Amino acid sequence: MIKDFRANNKSIDERKKKSSNEHFSEFLRELGRCDENAQRQKILEMNEIIDEMEEEEFESVFTKEMFDEMDVIIKVEKLSMRNVIFLLKQIGHCYELKNVWNRCFEKSLLCKRFEKMIINEKEKTEDKDERLLVDLCKSYGCISTFFSKELISICVQCLLKAASSKKRNKETQKEIEMALFAICHIGKCFILDYELYRYKIKEIILYHQKHNNLTRLACQSSWQFLVNGLPYYDCFEGVIVNELHFAREAARELEELMKSVDWKRKEEERGRETKEELVLLRWLKTLERYFLYCTMWNEEFVGLLNCIVRVFLAAKDNYREVYLQCIHLLKKIADNKAIEIDVLLKGGAVNAVLEKMQLQTLNKYETYEFLVFFIELSIRLKEKKDHTTYEAKRKATKKEFLEKMEEEGYEDTITSFHEIFIFFNRQYYHGLSLNISDYFVNA
Structure with missing residues (x-):
C-alpha cells in the first residue's frame, strides 16, 4: 500500500526510460570490443548509471534479452567472468537496496551459467577458487528470485563464512556488506533453516558490538x-x-x-x-x-x-x-x-498521532491507519483480567488515555471523520462498529 502512494507521486518520463535502456545497451555492446582493463572502466561508468536509476527503470533496462546478450558476449570470450561478476554485484546491490523485484535474470541463459558455475566450483576437490565461489554467490544471491535447495545450501554457507571475516579494512567491510545483503535477499525469496544459521549471525552481531x-x-x-x-x-x-x-x-x-x-x-x-x-x-x-x-x-x-x-x-x-x-x-x-499501553502514552506515540490528526488534512489511508491505532488501544483498555495489580494499572491508564482525548479535543476530531469512518467500515475494516462511541467515547 505504501508503494502505491510512492508510485502515484513519481512518474518517469518515457523518453528518459528509453534513453537509459539505450545508453546501457550501448555500453554493453562496447564491452565486447574492449580489453579486460577497459571493460572494468566501462563497468564503473555503468555502475554509476545503475546507482542513479529509479525502481521503475530497472524493468525496462534489465530484461531477459539483456542478460542473454551478456551470456553471448561471455561465450565468445569477449567479456571476462571477473567483470561480469563485478557488474552483477552492483545490479543485485541496487535491486535489494531499492526493493526491486525483477524476475528476468532467473529466466536467462546467464542465470543458468551462474548456477552451473556455483555447483561446479563447490564440487571441486582440487584447484578450488574460494574467492570466485564467494563472488558468484554474492552476485547470484542478490539478483535471482529462485533458488534450488542445493543452491541455497551452497550460497548461504559460503556467504556466512565470508561475512564472518574479522578484517576491518574498507574493502573487507564492503564485501561483508554484500554477503549479508545476499543472505537477506535469499531469505526474502525462501524460508531458510534459520536454526542452522543463527549462531553464525549471532557471532557476527556480537563481534560488531565489540569492534x-x-x-x-x-x-x-x-x-x-x-x-x-x-x-x-x-x-x-x-x-x-x-x-x-x-x-x-x-x-x-x-x-x-x-x-x-x-x-x-x-x-x-x-x-x-x-x-x-x-x-x-x-x-x-x-x-x-x-x-x-x-x-x-x-x-x-x-x-x-x-x-x-x-x-x-x-x-x-x-x-x-x-x-x-x-x-x-x-x-x-x-x-x-x-x-503495555502506558508505554505508548509515556513514549509519546499517542500524542504524536493526535497532533498529526488535528493539524493536517489526511487522506483515506492515513485516516484508516490512525483510527485503527486508537481502536486497538481502546479495545485493549476494555480487556479485564482477574488480577488486582493489572486491573489497577489498566484503570489508571484508561483514565489517563481518556483525559488525553478530552484535553486534545479528540471527540470533535472523530465526529469530523464520521463519513470516512463509515467508508472504511464498508471497504477495509469490517470489524469496525458504526457506533463510534463504542471505541472512542466509552473506551
Missing part, C-alpha cells in the same frame, strides 16, 4: 536475517531481546541514521534517496516484522519506541514514505499485546 566492524547496511541486514526467523523459531526471541539487546541497538542505529537525513527538504525536492535513507526505511520494515511477531518485552523498548516517534514527527511534513511506514509501524505496536 564496530560492520557498515550500517551490513548491521541492518544481519538483524533482518534474525528477525525474519521469528515466526518459525520461538527461541529466537530470547536471543534477539536479551542476549543481543535488539531494542537498544535498533534505537542507536535509528538515531544515527536520522542525523543523515535532510528532514527540511520538501517532498517534491527529494529526488533519489541517499543510501542512509534507504537503510532507514529497511530498519522500519524490519521493526514492523519484529512487532508483528514478538511476545517478549523489556525496558530497552521504551527508548526504541521514543525513537520511532521522533522519526515519525521528523518525517510527517516532508518525507512521505518514511512517514507512512511509521504510521503502519505504530499501528502494529498498538496491536502488540506484549507492549
